Amino acid sequence: MKIAIAQLNYHIGNFEQNTTKIIATIGRAKAEGAELVVFTELSVTGYYPHDLLERKEFIEQSYSALDRIASHCKGIAAIVGGPSINPEPRGKKLFNSAFFMYDGAIQHVVNKSLLPTYDIFDEYRHFEPNRSFKVFDFGGKKIAITICEDLWDEQETQNEFGREKLYRLSPLKELSALNPDLVINISASPFSYNQENWRKNILIKNAIKYSLPILYVNQVGAQTELIFDGGSVFISKEGAILEELNYFEEDYRILDTETSVSNLQPESGTIEKIYRALVLGIRDYFTKMGFRTATLGLSGGIDSALVLVLAVEALGKENVRVLLMPSRYSSDHSVNDALQLARNLEVQYEIIPIQEMVASFEQSLSGIFTNLKNDVTEENIQARTRGILLMAISNKFGNILLNTTNKSECAVGYGTLYGDMNGGLSVLGDVYKTDIFRMANWINRDREIIPVNTILKPPSAELRPDQKDSDSLPDYDILDQILFNYIELNHSPEEIVARGFDELTVLRTVRMVNMNEYKRFQAPPILRISSKAFGFGRRMPLVAYYP
Secondary structure: OEEEEEEOOOOOOOHHHHHHHHHHHHHHHHHOOEEEEEOOOOOOOOOOOOOHHHHHHHHHHHHHHHHHHOOOOOOOOOEEEEEEEEOOOOOOOOOEEEEEEEOOOEEEEEOOOOOOOOOOOOOOOOOOOOOOOOOOEEEEEEEEEEEHHHHHOOEEEEEEOOOEEEEOEEEOHHHHOOOOHHHHHHEEOEOOOOHHHHHEEEEHHHHHHHHHOEEEOOOOEEEEEEEEEEEEEEEEOOOOOEEEEEEEEEEEEEEEOOOOOOOOOOOOOOOHHHHHHHHHHHHHHHHHHOOOOOEEEOOHHHHHHHHHHHHHHHHOOHHHEEEEEOOOOOOHHHHHHHHHHHHHOEEEEEEOOOOOHHHHHHHHHOOOOOOOOOOOHHHHHHHHHHHHHHHHHHHHOOOOEEEOHHHHHHHOOOOOOOOOOOOEEEEEOOOHHHHHHHHHHHHOOOOOOOOOHHHOOOOOOOOOOOOOOOHOOOOHHHHHHHHHHHHHHOHHHHHHHHHOOOOOOOOOHHHHHHHHHHHHOOOOOOOOOOOOOOOOOOOOOOOOOOO
């Protein structure tokens, strides 16, 4: 069978754009001799619509779009993802469904069984799980359709506390008993660098386990913080990957299930994948929100340098402007490094020294602060002065402010609310400092783009004389390992100490993480590139007792 794989980038709620894109692809596939074209999970609405699914007009628009798409399925079939209404009076009002379209109409509707409720997912809030299974004939083959998690098929899994076994419905087991010739999975599986091989391994394992070829079609593109990496694959019943589509970009390919031969993407490193994910995240956030230009504060430090490189890659140098705001504590080399980077990337820049403004604030507060020593208050005045200037540029010129705080800083609260935590989008909020150094070196792999001194010098906020991050924080090599164990792996402090880390350092780090949830709650949305980012995927109480 000739099947067209449509790995497309959708816009949540933009039914006209999504529908037009789907119909155009159906026409292309038909013209190129495909018998079936496969789109992704909730393709007609975009993934994930959240509480838009509770609005009557949203569902009506979705059904109207599906009918319009079906009318173009003449001489070709299509599988399209979208919500469907649950006809039963009990349970949730909707299903997460795959619509099989042929002869100008919807012929079959298949509903998702395993609804994820972990991390950034909350599908059971809106959808009823499927409990019945079927295959159907098309093109001389029995076809089974599954939706995302239905293909993971982990029948027996440890629960997160490790106390007991959990047994759950196994869609693939149920479907395999119906003897299908092909399993088609439509998916919206987001990228996470520390689980990048897990998904592919699950697909291979289940193809071998059930001796079934699997076509997995994944969404691509970014929806606020979620970044979908594509990488759709066709796997033989022996577990061999025969077709693999591009990552982090739209792609389209026609495969012949009988004659397909190995056609794989070249393997790239983790840092390159993170880089491409962040570029896609920035670009789609701006494009889908109707924004065009960006600004950020360029300090001469590695975080703002990396954000500038990413922004220029995503938006073009002509759409990015930066502001250099040196204080009396800014070193000459930091200013020079920032200038050199701006010139290397050919972006517009301005320099506004902040010392007079900071002195004015300090003078205005001097009566209230009489006989009190300088402390973090004066440091924060500098950060907030910069925040005011950046927001002024943003307001006056319509430039969206990009936040430059990294995950290490965000985790321990090493940032100033309404200062360096300002922004419309947090670019590095899910990237640890040690990975930022790795990415900067990767960027410089062919030529020096980020000044070498920016990479080599000790990290500093430069808010007091000779300040270094290590004055307040453990070395990043240690800090990031502790944070990864606590945040991504969900290990307890005792478990982290048992792995060989200093107990006092671990307890201090964990306390900083726990006590700064209120800051993260007020941070801009963070581009998610790991399995556990701050934001939707980590919902911690602001007011809680953390011993």
